[in-house]
Amino acid sequence: MTSPMTDAEIARTIPLDQIDVSRTELFERDALHPYFARLRRDDPVHYCADSAYGPYWSITKFNDIVAVDTNHKVFSSDESVGSFVLDDTTLNAVDGGIYLPNFLGMDPPRHDIHRMAVSPIVAPANLLRFEATIRERTKRVLDELPIGEPFNWVDRVSIELTTMMLATLLDFPFEERRRLTRWSDIVTTRPEFGLVDSWEQREQELRECAAYFQDLFIKRQKLPPQPDLVSMLAHSEAMKTLSSDEFLGLLVLLIVGGNDTTRSSMSGSAWAAHLYPGEFAKAKANRALVSSLIPELVRWQTPIAHMRRTALCDIEFQGKQIRKGDKVVMWYLSGNRDDEVIENPMDFIVDRPRARHHLSFGFGIHRCLGNRLAELQLRVLWEEMLERYTRIEVVGEPVRVPSNLIHGFIEIQVRLHV
Secondary structure (H helix, E strand, O other), X not given: OOOOOOHHHHHHHOOHHHOOOOOHHHHHOOXXXXXXXXXXXXXXXXXXXXXXXXXXEEEOOHHHHHHHHOOOOOEEOOOOOOOOOOOHHHOEOOOOOOEOOOHHHOOOOHHHHHHHHHHHHHOHHHHHHHHHHHHHHHHHHHHOXXXXXXXXXXXXXXXXXXXXXXXXXXXXXXXXXXXXXXXXXXXXXXXXXXXXXXXXXXXXXXHHHHHHHHHHHHXXXXXXXXXXXXXXXXXXXXXXXXXXXXXXXHHHHHHHHHHHHHHHHHHHHHXXXXXXXXXXXXXXXXXXXXXXXXXXXXXXXXXEOEEEEEEOOOEEEOOEEEOOOOEEEEEHHHHOOOOOOOOOOOOOOOOOOOOOOOOOOOOHHHOOOOHHHHHHHHHHHHHHHHHHOOEEEEOOOOEEOOOOOEOOEEEOEEEEEO
16 A cells, blocks of 8 residues: 655645645644745745635745835735735634734835834833843743643743733733733634634624723823833824724734744744754853844744735736736745755754844834844743753644644643753
């Protein structure tokens, strides 16, 4: 009896026009890389005519992604022409769902106004203010972990640390902070994957999120300005004209941005430490390597797998004719594995030269607003991990997020060694 073909074998032999890298099951079982490698080699600007999300173009090479990401005059993320992600229902649920506009779905000048209203939260002075709090919490979380006994790193470390930080940024009631995790997960996962049963339930829970934050917003308006995101929005002139859906959309963006991306990289930290024990030992022996280790981790994990743009006009791009209105998907997960730009890109290398040369934070006007805060949280986590452990062992296969947008984990069972 012949064994079923592996993904690597299928990726090598399947006709190019049958490749659809948006298939969620490929992400769920971490089977994407052979398909992306085939596209980078044979068809780096690839047209998929038939997918669950309709036809779309895949941009898979590093420099091509930069070219698209920095050209918002041709490749737009504005809500008036299309979503900024491949799955329109992520932000605009079908069958009467809720629409969540935010500045990732805007072009200048509207984008700039909304982004500037929240950018002070990640100013250098605020990052300095946050570091002591982040370290104290990280130490406490790690000190409470069992040694030599398996536990879920995602829940005990990644979710706990990112949710505490997000509650601080929003000045959200600390005892209710896990509600932020729930709302973030609901936004980025389709109902059929089990988190909610229907689009209607999804909308209801997001409306509850909106009502909760609307109440916080009103309370903060009545108080003097404070250095938290809700207060910044409450006292921003530019934000006073927001509709209720615009307000919810902005909050959802901040919740997802402050939660899922850092959480995925923290989870990827355990996976990388397990897969590359020699690199972990190298960093433990030379703590100065943390400065290159963190951007390398963010590249290697690539917590946001893609972003989408919509062509505003007909354009020839790398020999392909992209038509006005076409969906154009920048696969950051593929670009970060482009061996023409990054040497040995599949490997996690803690002393990689030019480690900051990666796509995970995007380029151009939509470059990740909170990238320095994310790196700060990861740096502190790794410094404390290296201080405590000789090895981080993953027990069993990780359970991955069923999403082609969030490249992350639901469960990683870990055993710590000291």
